[in-house]
Amino acid sequence: MLTLGVVGTNWITQQFVEAAAASEEYQLTSTYSRHEDTGQAFADKNGGQVFTDFDQFLRDGNAQVIYIASPNSLHAKQALAAINADKQVIVEKPLVSNPQEFAQIKAALAAHPDVRLFEAARQIHQPNFRAIRKQIAAMETLNGAMLTYMKYSSRYDDVLAGKDPNVFTTTYSGGALQDLGVYVVYDAVAWFGKPNRVHYYATPIRTGADGKGVAVFGYDNFDVTLNFGKTTNSYLPSEVYGLKDTIVMDNAAELNSVIYHAADGSTKKLSEEPDDNPMLAEVRDFAEVINNPKDPDNARHYQTWFHLSEIVNGVLYDLRRKASLVFPADSQD
Structure with a gap:
């Protein structure tokens, strides 16, 4: 089972966590929030540790997969930090703000070939x-x-x-x-x-x-x-x-x-x-690729999704x- 850390505590993070649990592929271990009270309220409902320091969250949160649902302008910086920490990364759409940030993401992924990054375009x-x-x-x-x-x-x-x-x-x-x-x-x-x-x-x-x-x-x-x-x-x-x-x-x-x-x-x-949960299909697809990245079909699917993300951006x-x-x-x- 994949250990999961989440960034953000709004309704979309709650829906993602519920989909992850329903898939039986993930276990929530940690939550990062800029505000301790909202982070703790989320953890009280869903479990796991709470962090208000992002670097500590990546270092000590015991998560293989990081789901990012922070304000859009923060996606690039947080995704880059997660990639550089060799975490698998799922970023809520829109992935980043512009093509230059997307180029930075591509460069980081090239330096960490075992990392997969997904844009959570659920439909x-x-x-x-x-x-x-x-x-x-x-x-x-x-x-x-x-x-x-x-x-x-x-x-x-x-x-x-x-x-x-x-x-x-x-x-x-x-x-x-x-x-x-x-x-x-x-x-x-x-x-x-x-x-x-x-x-x-x-x-x-x-x-x-x-x-x-x-x-x-x-x-x-x-x-x-x-x-x-x-x-x-x-x-x-x-x-x-x-x-x-x-x-x-x-x-x-x-x-x-x-x-x-x-x-x-x-x-x-x-x-x-x-x-019932519209995110269930995507969390299953992401888990399949993360668990079996070298499978030819999984590799093809991943490249298709990533290329589509780049065009959309x-x-x-x-x-x-x-x-x-x-x-x-x-x-x-």
């Missing part, structure tokens, strides 16, 4: 995601897609009250694109490839971050429109368009229901019942540049 590991990709490959003609993931964030209440929560600040590499937009960017890149051109029409909020926005990806023969945000709710389905056939999904990130509408008017259900950066969204983390560019 790409789910069976329903793969079912969509398979159906897209079978479609004779592609005419584009409309992918939507727009969900009101409780943290936006804080923004309206005059506060600056991390997820809505450029200081911490936050905003709608980095939080919910990354899901639909992953969808588009995994299903259709790297776009030839991108545009991003962002709606800024008081903090300077983007609250919602519309991105357009240009391909050789079609465009893909991405609609995402954290300042309102959308109930629109997402669609992939063929000629007379269409794939309809309830939500471009959750993918709980996926229906294929064929050209002859018939329909076929592509989705299967999702896991570059596309997110290009989108931000189109919208003139600059993070302090970009100052090293």
Whole structure:
């Protein structure tokens, strides 16, 4: 069983820890939190030691695998430290803030060839995601897609009250694109490839971050429109368009229901019942690679995921540049 240390104590860390336990592949041994009280509350619920010093956490936390779910701007520094400590690393999306930080990650991994690093883009590991990709490959003609993931964030209440929560600040590499937009960017890149051109029409909020926005990806023969945000709710389905056939999904990130509408008017259900915990598929995939890294299939899967992460990181950066969204983390560019 893999020993696990986690960074951060918010709801997504709780969901990850529960998925790790359900997989029976991991045992939580330690938690790092900047605040001792929140760290202890998390440990009281889930077990393990609590650390407020990151270096001590890596050194004494008795963890083979480190899961990082801190504010986005901290991902690169913490992931690099974990790699240099020869830990296996899982980083919540978005992996890092820009391509220069990604290049630093690649260099560190090259110096530590036994370390594997994963971006926790959960939906790409789910069976329903793969079912969509398979159906897209079978479609004779592609005419584009409309992918939507727009969900009101409780943290936006804080923004309206005059506060600056991390997820809505450029200081911490936050905003709608980095939080919910990354899901639909992953969808588009995994299903259709790297776009030839991108545009991003962002709606800024008081903090300077983007609250919602519309991105357009240009391909050789079609465009893909991405609609995402954290300042309102959308109930629109997402669609992939063929000629007379269409794939309809309830939500471009959750993918709980996926229906294929064929050209002859018939329909076929592509989705299967999702896991109770949407992170279960990814934690199992990560454990399989960590436990058997030299297996040819595992090595191929890992390289595919890592390459996809690199493309997504570059596309997110290009989108931000189109919208003139600059993070302090970009100052090293």
